Amino acid sequence: MIDTLIYDTEKLKASVQDIDNWQYYGIGRARLGITRWSDSDTKYVASKFKNARTIISAIQPNLIHPYERVLPHTDHNRRITCNIPVSGDFKNSYVKFYEKDVKGTINNYIPDVASDGNTSMNYHNATPIGKISYTTPICFDTQDVHGVDNLTSQPRYIITVSFNLDLSYEDILDMYNAGELLQ
Numbered sequence: 618m619i620d621t622l623i624y625d626t627e628k629l630k631a632s633v634q635d636i637d638n639w640q641y642y643g644i645g646r647a648r649l650g651i652t653r654w655s656d657s658d659t660k661y662v663a664s665k666f667k668n669a670r671t672i673i674s675a676i677q678p679n680l681i682h683p684y685e686r687v688l689p690h691t692d693h694n695r696r697i698t699c700n701i702p703v704s705g706d707f708k709n710s711y712v713k714f715y716e717k718d719v720k721g722t723i724n725n726y727i728p729d730v731a732s733d734g735n736t737s738m739n740y741h742n743a744t745p746i747g748k749i750s751y752t753t754p755i756c757f758d759t760q761d762v763h764g765v766d767n768l769t770s771q772p773r774y775i776i777t778v779s780f781n782l783d784l785s786y787e788d789i790l791d792m793y794n795a796g797e798l799l800q
Contacts (some may be wrong), residue, residue: 619699619754622799624665630704632658633678633774642687642724642737649765650680662701662776665800673675673794674681675779678703681710681767690724691717692759693737695779701754705773711750715743715762756793757788 631654635662639650659676663669674695681687692698721738738763747757748766757763769772780789792798 618751619696619756619793619799622665622699622754624662624700624701626703628661629658629701629776633680633703633776636678639680641659642690642693644683646682647688648685650682651677654678658776662778663742666778667792668799672780673778673785674781675777677777677779679775679777680766681705681773683770683772685765685767687765689713689740689743689762689764691736691738691740691762693723693724694782695759696782697728697756697780697784698759698791699754699756699778699780700751701775701776701778702752703776704771705767706769706771706773707752707773708750709769710765710773712750712755712769713738713748713764713766714746714757715764716746717743719743720752721762721788722781756786 636652636654641648641650643649661678663673666673702779715798717740719740719742723739724737724739743762765773789798
C-alpha cells in the first residue's frame with residue numbers, strides 16, 4: 618500500500634467519468650477498458666512522483682464495468698504498476714493473484730492503444746493464491762499473474778502508473794521507503 622500518495626479523488630473521478638473512447642483488452646464480461654488520457658491529467662498524476670520523467674513510462678485510466686472481471690493474465694509491455702483507486706466499490710472488488718502454474722496464451726483481444734507488439738498473456742486456469750481489496754494506491758509486478766473481480770453494481774475506475782521496465786518491485790519499494798518516490 619502507498620497510503621502517503623495524496624491526490625484529488627474528485628478531480629480524477631470527474632476526468633475518468635467523462636471519457637467516452639474506452640478500448641478493451643478481452644471481450645464480453647471479461648474485459649478491461651483503457652484509453653489515452655489528456656496531457657493535463659497525466660501531468661497532474663505525474664506531479665505526485667519525484668523524478669517522474671525518469672521513472673514513469675505511462676499513466677492511463679482503467680475501467681472495469683459493473684459485474685465484470687479481468688481474467689488471470691500478465692500485462693502488455695509493462696512490469697511494475699502503481700494502481701490509484703478513483704471511483705468504485707473498492708471494498709468489495711479486488712485484485713486476485715495466481716500461481717503461474719499453467720501455460721499462458723497470447724491475449725487476442727487488444728486495444729489499438731497497445732504499442733510495441735502484444736505481450737499480454739492469459740492464464741485462464743491458473744490457481745488463485747490470494748486477493749486484495751484496496752482503497753489506497755498499491756504497487757505490484759504486472760508480470761505476476763493477476764486478475765480483477767468487480768462483482769459490484771458500480772464501475773471501477775483506477776489510474777495506472779507504469780514504471781520503466783528496468784525498475785523492479787524492490788527498486789520502487791526502496792524508493793518509497795527512502796522518501797524518493799513521492800513528492
